[in-house]
Amino acid sequence: MSEFFAMDGYAAFLWPSYLITFVAIVANIVIALKAHASARAAALRRLEGDPAGTQT
Amino acid sequence: MGTNWAWFHRFGSPPHVYRLAGLLTPWFAWPAALSILAALYGGLVLAPPDYQQGEGFRIIYVHAPSAWLSVMIYAVMATAAGVGLIWRMKVAHAAAASCAGIGAWFTVVSLVTGMLWGKPMWGTYWVWDPRLTAQLVLLFLYLGYIGLRSGIDDLGRADRASAVLALVGVVNIPIIRYSVEWWNSIHQAPSVMKMAKPSMPMEMLVPLLLMFLGFTLYFAAVMLVRLRAEILRRERSASWIREALR
Numbered sequence: 001m002s003e004f005f006a007m008d009g010y011a012a013f014l015w016p017s018y019l020i021t022f023v024a025i026v027a028n029i030v031i032a033l034k035a036h037a038s039a040r041a042a043a044l045r046r047l048e049g050d051p052a053g054t055q056t
Numbered sequence: 057m058g059t060n061w062a063w064f065h066r067f068g069s070p071p072h073v074y075r076l077a078g079l080l081t082p083w084f085a086w087p088a089a090l091s092i093l094a095a096l097y098g099g100l101v102l103a104p105p106d107y108q109q110g111e112g113f114r115i116i117y118v119h120a121p122s123a124w125l126s127v128m129i130y131a132v133m134a135t136a137a138g139v140g141l142i143w144r145m146k147v148a149h150a151a152a153a154s155c156a157g158i159g160a161w162f163t164v165v166s167l168v169t170g171m172l173w174g175k176p177m178w179g180t181y182w183v184w185d186p187r188l189t190a191q192l193v194l195l196f197l198y199l200g201y202i203g204l205r206s207g208i209d210d211l212g213r214a215d216r217a218s219a220v221l222a223l224v225g226v227v228n229i230p231i232i233r234y235s236v237e238w239w240n241s242i243h244q245a246p247s248v249m250k251m252a253k254p255s256m257p258m259e260m261l262v263p264l265l266l267m268f269l270g271f272t273l274y275f276a277a278v279m280l281v282r283l284r285a286e287i288l289r290r291e292r293s294a295s296w297i298r299e300a301l302r
Contacts, residue, residue: 007111008110008112009111010111013112013115013172014111014112014115014172016172017115017119017169020169021118021122021169024122024161025092025274032282036282036285040301042289043291043301
């Protein structure tokens with residue numbers, strides 16, 4: 001197992017590459033879901049006639 | 057003409073696109089997750105080490121798909137921007153705007169993973185090589201597009217101005233693609249995306265192709281969620297929103 005993580009000496013380059021890719025994948029999911037949730041909340045406020053809903 | 061264009065007009069209708077995007081998202085998201093997980097296992101565990109680069113070559117499984125996304129997303133963004141500009145289709149502008157952030161992220165990922173691959177293989181994190189420089193220009197195009205949009209308050213003007221920038225930037229796409237052939241680049245030539253047989257054994261190639269597929273499906277899912285957000289933001293007082301959100 002430790003041999004797998006050592007990646008024959010390339011661990012210091014390989015795992016950070018995988019980490020930043022993972023971060024980008026997760027971050028973009030979070031950004032998209034948050035954008036949709038806040039746009040939805042703002043749209044609902046607009047429907048209620050709340051002027052705050054016009055500020056997105 | 058006539059009714060054959062009905063599908064095209066439906067794609068200009070925000071309620072239709074909002075609903076369709078919501079229906080399609082899981083059909084992209086789950087296959088994306090499965091493909092990426094399978095490709096991870098195939099690339100990190102099943103694929104044999106490279107005869108020149110040893111275990112280090114496995115960076116390809118995150119680097120090449122990220123680079124592919126960075127360029128493919130730009131092409132999608134520019135196409136949507138062009139459609140928006142020519143047919144004055146607001147949904148197309150919304151689609152283009154939904155692409156930019158994701159594209160910028162994966163351009164950064166391709167650059168950073170490329171640097172991390174370059175250090176052990178080339179002996180340096182960065183060289184002003186045609187391929188690397190063109191990829192950096194791609195990042196600046198994305199950032200310029202995002203900056204231009206956020207700098208213009210009027211949405212219609214922001215759409216048109218950013219669409220023009222996106223279309224001008226298309227020039228950079230063939231430069232990225234062919235830089236390794238036109239100039240004496242340090243970057244290796246394509247080993248998968250070429251007409252001849254890929255220069256890779258199957259055990260290496262299959263996880264890579266799965267990763268390309270997974271990343272592409274992932275982009276579609278994330279972009280559709282952002283598109284829905286963008287459509288909601290744009291539709292100030294449309295009555296369909298009441299139905300869609302209840």
